[in-house]
Each structure stands twice: as C-alpha cells, then as structure tokens.
Amino acid sequence: xxxxxxxxxxxxxxxxxxxxxxxxxxxxxxxxxxxxxxxxxxxxxxxxxxxxxxxxxxxxxxxxxxxxxxxxxxxxxxxxxxxxxxxxxxxxxxxxxxxxxxxxxxxxxxxxxxxxxxxxxxxxxxxxxxxxxxxxxx
Amino acid sequence: xxxxxxxxxxxxxxxxxxxxxxxxxxxxxxxxxxxxxxxxxxxxxxxxxxxxxxxxxxxxxxxxxxxxxxxxxxxxxxxxxxxxxxxxxxxxxxxxxxxxxxxxxxxxxxxxxxxxxxxxxxxxxxxxxxxxxxxxxxxxxxxxxxxxxxxxxxxxxxxxxxxxxxxxxxxxxxxxxxxxxxxxxxxxxxxxxxxxxxxxxxxxxxxxxxxxxxxxxxxxxxxxxxxxxxxxxxxxxxxxxxxxxxxxxxxxxxxxxxxxxxxxxxxxxxxxxxxxxxxxxxxxxxxxxxxxxxxxxxxxxxxxxxxxxxxxxxxxxxxxxxxxxxxxxxxxxxxxxxxxxxxxxxxxxxxxxxxxxxxxxxxxxxxxxxxxxxxxxxxxxxxxxxxxxxxxxxxxxxxxxxxxx
Numbered sequence: 001x002x003x004x005x006x007x008x009x010x011x012x013x014x015x016x017x018x019x020x021x022x023x024x025x026x027x028x029x030x031x032x033x034x035x036x037x038x039x040x041x042x043x044x045x046x047x048x049x050x051x052x053x054x055x056x057x058x059x060x061x062x063x064x065x066x067x068x069x070x071x072x073x074x075x076x077x078x079x080x081x082x083x084x085x086x087x088x089x090x091x092x093x094x095x096x097x098x099x100x101x102x103x104x105x106x107x108x109x110x111x112x113x114x115x116x117x118x119x120x121x122x123x124x125x126x127x128x129x130x131x132x133x134x135x136x137x138x
Numbered sequence: 139x140x141x142x143x144x145x146x147x148x149x150x151x152x153x154x155x156x157x158x159x160x161x162x163x164x165x166x167x168x169x170x171x172x173x174x175x176x177x178x179x180x181x182x183x184x185x186x187x188x189x190x191x192x193x194x195x196x197x198x199x200x201x202x203x204x205x206x207x208x209x210x211x212x213x214x215x216x217x218x219x220x221x222x223x224x225x226x227x228x229x230x231x232x233x234x235x236x237x238x239x240x241x242x243x244x245x246x247x248x249x250x251x252x253x254x255x256x257x258x259x260x261x262x263x264x265x266x267x268x269x270x271x272x273x274x275x276x277x278x279x280x281x282x283x284x285x286x287x288x289x290x291x292x293x294x295x296x297x298x299x300x301x302x303x304x305x306x307x308x309x310x311x312x313x314x315x316x317x318x319x320x321x322x323x324x325x326x327x328x329x330x331x332x333x334x335x336x337x338x339x340x341x342x343x344x345x346x347x348x349x350x351x352x353x354x355x356x357x358x359x360x361x362x363x364x365x366x367x368x369x370x371x372x373x374x375x376x377x378x379x380x381x382x383x384x385x386x387x388x389x390x391x392x393x394x395x396x397x398x399x400x401x402x403x404x405x406x407x408x409x410x411x412x413x414x415x416x417x418x419x420x421x422x423x424x425x426x427x428x429x430x431x432x433x434x435x436x437x438x439x440x441x442x443x444x445x446x447x448x449x450x451x452x453x454x455x456x457x458x459x460x461x462x463x464x465x466x467x468x469x470x471x472x473x474x475x476x477x478x479x480x481x482x483x484x485x486x487x488x489x490x491x492x493x494x495x496x497x498x499x500x501x502x503x504x505x506x507x508x509x510x511x512x513x514x515x516x517x518x519x520x521x522x523x524x525x526x527x528x529x530x531x532x533x534x535x536x537x538x539x540x541x542x543x
Binding site: 003011014017019031032033034035036037038039040041042060061062063064065067068113117 | 453535
C-alpha cells in the first residue's frame with residue numbers, strides 16, 4: 001500500500017516533535033494508545049491562560065507512518081486555535097487532509113483522542129469544567 | 139530513474155535466477171507441447187523436459203524422481219498433503235498434530251479439516267521457536283494419522299529438529315509431513331534421512347519462477363498415498379490433475395540444479411553478511427534477535443528494535459530497502475505476527491520487529507548501506523517515540539496506565 005504525498009511529507013519532516021514541561025500549569029498532556037496495540041501518541045499543548053489560545057503544540061508518537069503524520073498534522077492545526085475550537089477537530093478532517101485509507105482511520109481517531117485528552121488535562125489543571133470531553137470516549 | 143533497491147525480503151520470494159529464465163524461454167513458443175500429449179513430438183519433447191526437471195529436483199532432495207509430484211506452489215502442496223492424508227487414512231484415525239508457528243497454508247488447512255471432523259493439536263513452541271519433543275510425543279494418540287511440522291520458519295528462520303521428530307513419528311507409526319518451503323534449495327534437505335514422508339516446497343523461494351511447486355510423497359517404506367484434491371485427467375500418478383506448467387517446471391528443475399551445486403557456498407557467504415548485519419544492529423541499545431540463533435537458516439534474521447514500531451521504521455527506508463515487519467498495522471485487527479507471539483514475545487516487541495532475509499544476489503555493499511540506513515531510521519523513530527523517551531527517563535513502562543483504544 002502506498003502512502004499519500006502528505007503522509008510521506010509529515011513522516012519525513014514531522015512538525016513540532018518534542019516535549020513540553022508537563023508539570024507546568026499552562027501545559028496539557030494527552031497520552032493515548034498502548035505499546036501492545038502498536039500505537040502510542042503523546043500530544044501536548046501550551047495554552048495562554050488569558051486568551052485560552054493554544055500557543056504551542058508538541059508531539060511524540062510510537063507508530064506507523066500514518067500515526068506519525070496524523071499527530072504531526074494535529075499539532076499544526078492546534079497552534080493558534082482556542083481550546084474551544086481545538087476540541088472540535090474531528091478525526092475525519094485528518095483522514096481527508098492526509099488521504100488516509102480505511103485501514104489507517106484508527107490513526108486519525110487516536111489523534112483526535114490525543115487532542116481531547118490534552119485539552120481535558122489542561123482544563124482539569126486549571127479548574128475548568130470538562131463535561132463536554134465525554135465525547136472523547138470511543 | 140528509480141532508486142537502487144536493496145532487496146532483503148527473499149523469504150517472501152526470490153528473484154528468478156537469469157540462468158533459470160534462459161532455461162525456461164524455449165518452452166513458451168518454440169517448444170509449446172503439452173506433456174500429456176502422447177502422440178506427437180511436441181508432447182514428447184515437453185514430457186522429456188518435465189522428466190528431466192523432476193530428476194533435477196529429486197537429486198536435490200536425494201529421492202526417487204517418481205516421488206516428486208508437481209503442483210502450483212507450496213500452499214497447494216500443503217493442502218494436498220494434509221487433506222490428502224486425512225481423506226486417505228480416515229479409517230486409521232482423524233487426529234493431526236501441528237505447531238502454532240506453522241504457515242497459514244498448514245494452519246488454515248487444519249482449521250478447515252476440523253470442520254470436517256478432524257481433531258487437531260497445535261503444539262506450543264519454546265521461547266526460541268523450537269517445539270518441545272516430549273510434548274510432541276505426549277500428544278500422539280492411537281488415532282493420530284499425521285504430524286505436520288515445518289522444516290524452517292518463514293519469519294524467524296528457526297529450523298526444527300527434523301531427525302528427532304522423524305524418530306518419534308517412526309516409533310509411533312505416524313506419517314510425518316513437513317512444509318519445507320523456506321529450507322529446500324537453501325540448506326541440505328533430505329527427507330528420507332530424517333524420516334519425512336511428505337515434503338512441500340516451491341520454486342519461487344529458491345530462485346525459480348512463481349506458480350510451480352512440488353510435493354514429495356514417499357513411495358517406499360512407507361508407501362504413502364494422498365487423495366487427490368482436484369478431479370481431472372489423472373496427471374502426476376493420479377494425485378494432482380491438471381496440465382503441467384512445462385516452462386515453470388523446467389525453470390524449477392534448473393533452479394534445483396543450481397541450488398544443489400551452489401547452496402553451500404551461498405549459505406556460507408550469506409551467513410557472514412547476516413551476522414554482520416546483526417552485529418552492527420546490536421551495537422544499538424535495546425535490540426533483540428528473535429528465535430533460536432543456533433538452529434537457524436543462514437540468510438535470515440528477525441530483529442526487534444524496542445520502542446520503535448516496525449511499520450513506521452520500515453517507512454524511514456522503504457524508498458530503498460525492501461524488508462518485512464512483524465507488525466501488522468495495516469490489518470483491521472492490529473494484531474502483530476502470531477509467530478512472534480507464539481515465541482512469547484510481548485505484543486510491543488512483536489510490533490517492533492523486522493525480518494531481513496538475504497539472498498543469492500545480495501552484496502556486501504548492499505548490507506553496508508542497509509546497516510547505515512536502518513540505524514539512521516531507528517534513531518529517527520526513537521527521537522519521535524514517547525515510549526523511548528519514557529524508557530530513557532527510567533519510567534517502568536509496565537506500570538503506565540495505557541488507554542487501550
């Protein structure tokens with residue numbers, strides 16, 4: 001199975017690889033997946049507490065090319081969004097952008113989970129109600 | 139122009155040796171006969187060519203040429219042997235013994251027979267991939283008609299103790315069948331010497347063309363018969379009907395002859411290159427060789443690069459190197475290789491595995507390039523891997539609460 005150009009580009013030149021200090025109150029961390037399943041994604045956001053805008057996003061992913069591309073794309077989309085906008089990112093947007101084949105849709109689902117999980121973590125740290133994140137459960 | 143590809147997936151299939159192609163070519167147009175046409179020179183010529191190929195193959199295995207039945211490949215040979223024995227010896231019993239690391243052509247055939255009333259024992263393997271002989275012997279029942287154990291494993295290259303298994307089968311009067319697809323033409327395979335009564339193998343794993351295989355069926359001590367699985371003209375001593383693939387068989391024969399003369403040299407050279415590959419990879423941290431390294435095919439290594447996912451790793455060099463991975467991220471089930479899981483590897487290590495299988499046309503220069511590219515890929519993937527980072531920070535990964543998904 002051939003990968004799309006966009007997946008290859010994100011894979012070869014992943015954007016925003018790295019680690020933010022998870023102990024900081026302004027950082028939200030989402031760690032989803034499991035090594036046994038062949039995918040682990042860690043996605044982190046840094047949020048400006050004044051504006052609730054995401055100022056930085058980083059990821060590290062253990063997984064196939066599509067999982068890495070999905071998380072790389074997610075970090076790009078997150079930067080500059082408010083957390084309320086970010087939570088609305090849908091896995092199918094990622095599927096479409098990266099032209100993922102059906103067998104790789106789970107990679108995009110994982111990225112959506114990681115985004116929601118990171119936002120939830122940030123909200124919990126800052127005492128913001130997290131009721132709506134229930135939708136992150138698949 | 140395309141990049142220079144380094145082909146290290148010879149267990150999937152081997153390139154056809156140019157000498158084999160040369161031998162085959164006349165049989166497409168100049169010599170088009172059907173080997174079953176008994177009344178004109180075209181048929182005689184084809185039959186003669188098939189007989190010659192049968193002899194070349196028999197010589198490689200040190201068996202009688204009448205004991206070689208041509209098929210379309212190893213999958214068909216496995217099916218014919220197992221289903222054919224089950225049907226032919228139904229009155230003697232319905233029990234078959236095999237192992238969990240067998241190829242799907244054997245496992246799915248057994249699964250199919252279970253629906254038709256067979257009882258099948260699937261032996262576990264030890265951590266090194268070898269079966270436990272005591273367990274095999276204990277599994278034999280009065281109703282056991284067949285033991286089917288592969289000669290060498292396709293994923294790990296691990297070679298089973300064929301002679302010992304043969305002795306146990308002989309002692310209990312049970313037929314012994316072996317899927318020797320990965321072994322024939324690469325290492326010495328002599329079914330009579332080790333007490334194998336049926337041996338399945340194929341041309342395209344030994345530098346011959348695809349679409350042709352064979353089943354060795356012992357004619358003496360014991361005389362084995364299998365029930366045909368296809369009805370038709372009664373070719374191949376009635377065991378496999380269907381017009382013979384003459385060009386394919388000619389190529390298969392030539393490949394067998396070349397293997398007989400060159401496999402020892404090839405094996406020596408390839409095991410040196412394989413060892414070089416392994417030694418270089420083991421200079422990195424957290425690299426594990428899967429399966430027994432003493433009883434193993436000379437040209438194969440199956441390696442886990444821990445905390446790196448196999449398919450992702452392959453993507454770092456898959457513009458240049460062809461290998462295969464034990465991680466099956468493309469399948470809906472996301473299950474890693476059942477062979478590696480049967481060896482007791484955790485799913486995480488199974489997902490991190492890559493199989494390198496070298497071949498006759500692999501050069502040292504290619505191995506040097508592969509070492510460099512794969513190492514670079516592993517480092518790239520580890521830089522991207524959150525679990526590598528956690529491992530380096532000293533986090534005990536078994537205590538992490540993973541969110542299953």
